[in-house]
Amino acid sequence: MKNLVLTIVFSLFLTSIAFAQTTINRDPEIKQMVDEISKDNIELYVRKLVSFKTRHNLSTQNDSNLGIGAAWNWIKSEMEKSIPASNGRLSVEFMNYKTGGEKQRIKNEIELKNVIATLKGNDPSDTRIFLVSAHLDSRAFDNSDGNITAPGANDDASGIAAILEMVRIMSKKEFSGTIIFTAVSGEEHGLLGAAHIASIAKTENWNLVAMLNNDMIGNSGSSETLLNDNMRVRVFSEGVPAFETKQMARARAFSSAENDGKARQLARYIKEIGERYVDQLTVTLIYRNDRFGRGGDHTPFCKEGFTAVRICEFNENYDRTHQVVREENGIHYGDTPEFVDYEYVRKNAGINLATLANLASAPYAPQNVGIQMAGLSNSTSLSWEEPENGKKPNGYYVLIRETYQPLWERKIFVKDTQITLPYSKDNYFFAVQSVDVDGHESEIIFPSPTRKNKN
Numbered sequence: 001m002k003n004l005v006l007t008i009v010f011s012l013f014l015t016s017i018a019f020a021q022t023t024i025n026r027d028p029e030i031k032q033m034v035d036e037i038s039k040d041n042i043e044l045y046v047r048k049l050v051s052f053k054t055r056h057n058l059s060t061q062n063d064s065n066l067g068i069g070a071a072w073n074w075i076k077s078e079m080e081k082s083i084p085a086s087n088g089r090l091s092v093e094f095m096n097y098k099t100g101g102e103k104q105r106i107k108n109e110i111e112l113k114n115v116i117a118t119l120k121g122n123d124p125s126d127t128r129i130f131l132v133s134a135h136l137d138s139r140a141f142d143n144s145d146g147n148i149t150a151p152g153a154n155d156d157a158s159g160i161a162a163i164l165e166m167v168r169i170m171s172k173k174e175f176s177g178t179i180i181f182t183a184v185s186g187e188e189h190g191l192l193g194a195a196h197i198a199s200i201a202k203t204e205n206w207n208l209v210a211m212l213n214n215d216m217i218g219n220s221g222s223s224e225t226l227l228n229d230n231m232r233v234r235v236f237s238e239g240v241p242a243f244e245t246k247q248m249a250r251a252r253a254f255s256s257a258e259n260d261g262k263a264r265q266l267a268r269y270i271k272e273i274g275e276r277y278v279d280q281l282t283v284t285l286i287y288r289n290d291r292f293g294r295g296g297d298h299t300p301f302c303k304e305g306f307t308a309v310r311i312c313e314f315n316e317n318y319d320r321t322h323q324v325v326r327e328e329n330g331i332h333y334g335d336t337p338e339f340v341d342y343e344y345v346r347k348n349a350g351i352n353l354a355t356l357a358n359l360a361s362a363p364y365a366p367q368n369v370g371i372q373m374a375g376l377s378n379s380t381s382l383s384w385e386e387p388e389n390g391k392k393p394n395g396y397y398v399l400i401r402e403t404y405q406p407l408w409e410r411k412i413f414v415k416d417t418q419i420t421l422p423y424s425k426d427n428y429f430f431a432v433q434s435v436d437v438d439g440h441e442s443e444i445i446f447p448s449p450t451r452k453n454k455n
């Protein structure tokens with residue numbers, strides 16, 4: 001990504017000074033990609049996925065027009081259309097896995113497939129991976145019924161449609177890091193397909209920086225409370241990590257970092273970058289890993305220690321989700337395509353694309369980010385090291401917020417790899433990210449306590 005306008009956003013104490021203006025400079029290439037996302041394409045994809053009647057995990061795999069097999073074949077062939085435009089950087093494959101058996105939700109062993117599209121980065125020294133996922137399977141009320149109509153238009157054809165648009169648009173562009181787009185099966189029977197990828201990522205030691213799970217991103221009206229809102233989307237992020245060693249727990253307690261885990265920082269990043277590029281959409285951070293007592297395809301990644309969040313519509317409609325398609329007392333039940341808000345899916349796809357493009361274009365994050373512990377002081381000294389891999393950063397952003405604030409309030413650009421600020425570390429939190437000349441920011445690094453003197 002070259003010849004781009006410097007992208008700098010100053011969030012000037014937005015929460016404490018309500019009317020401070022925000023300067024937004026967009027990378028024109030990312031803006032152009034976000035604008036290319038087509039609501040009409042999204043609707044075509046959703047209706048095509050619904051045409052397979054069901055994508056239930058136990059449905060037929062051998063019919064060319066019906067069932068989950070037809071669905072994954074079609075998704076793969078749709079992704080493969082982007083291979084020529086990628087100059088060979090895009091590869092698409094099935095990832096097969098065996099699942100089911102005694103005491104499992106699927107009683108007999110079966111083989112299921114995930115579809116994986118990998119867009120290789122253009123810098124061979126850049127090993128970073130950014131992964132975006134949605135689930136291709138569907139269900140109605142009875143989760144053992146593989147034959148009943150289960151359109152799954154919103155849950156989760158909406159997410160798959162967003163993935164297909166991203167593959168189509170992003171494959172034409174080059175990024176430093178690698179982007180993986182996955183359409184997974186097995187979600188409705190225990191997050192099976194996602195867990196399979198997460199375990200491979202762990203075993204193979206992937207440098208997986210961020211995982212975005214899109215599950216239900218197209219419903220804008222609630223059941224019961226009858227709210228309507230296609231201007232807000234939720235990003236769920238865990239606070240205390242599901243994967244936490246005793247040592248990590250001690251470090252968290254020491255720094256009071258229960259609201260500063262990696263997933264929470266990723267959620268803040270998505271809010272900033274998503275809202276930078278997508279108009280008329282507010283990203284609302286939800287301080288939970290997922291809905292009350294529930295989980296999603298990002299959860300197995302969190303459990304393996306990766307940074308993963310869920311993107312989901314603000315309002316759910318329980319007359320649609322997992323329902324048998326029917327009319328009852330004048331009410332329509334079932335997850336059918338006429339109730340998906342395609343304009344809303346377009347905007348939600350946009351925050352995904354902008355986040356992935358910005359992350360995969362950015363330099364590596366700074367290394368060994370430390371907050372000085374030696375001595376008592378009302379100033380705060382931070383230091384870090386230039387990343388060893390990838391392109392050199394143009395500089396760094398030091399992020400600051402008061403301890404009770406949900407979002408970073410100030411973003412200070414520095415060229416150096418250290419800074420002393422007249423803010424007490426008792427009253428403020430700090431973090432650091434790298435930035436290139438075009439304004440692409442790396443992920444956000446929360447500092448660890450250090451007693452080492454930089455000089």
Ligand SMILES: [Zn+2]
Pocket residue numbers: 135155156187215216
């Ligand atoms: Zn779902």
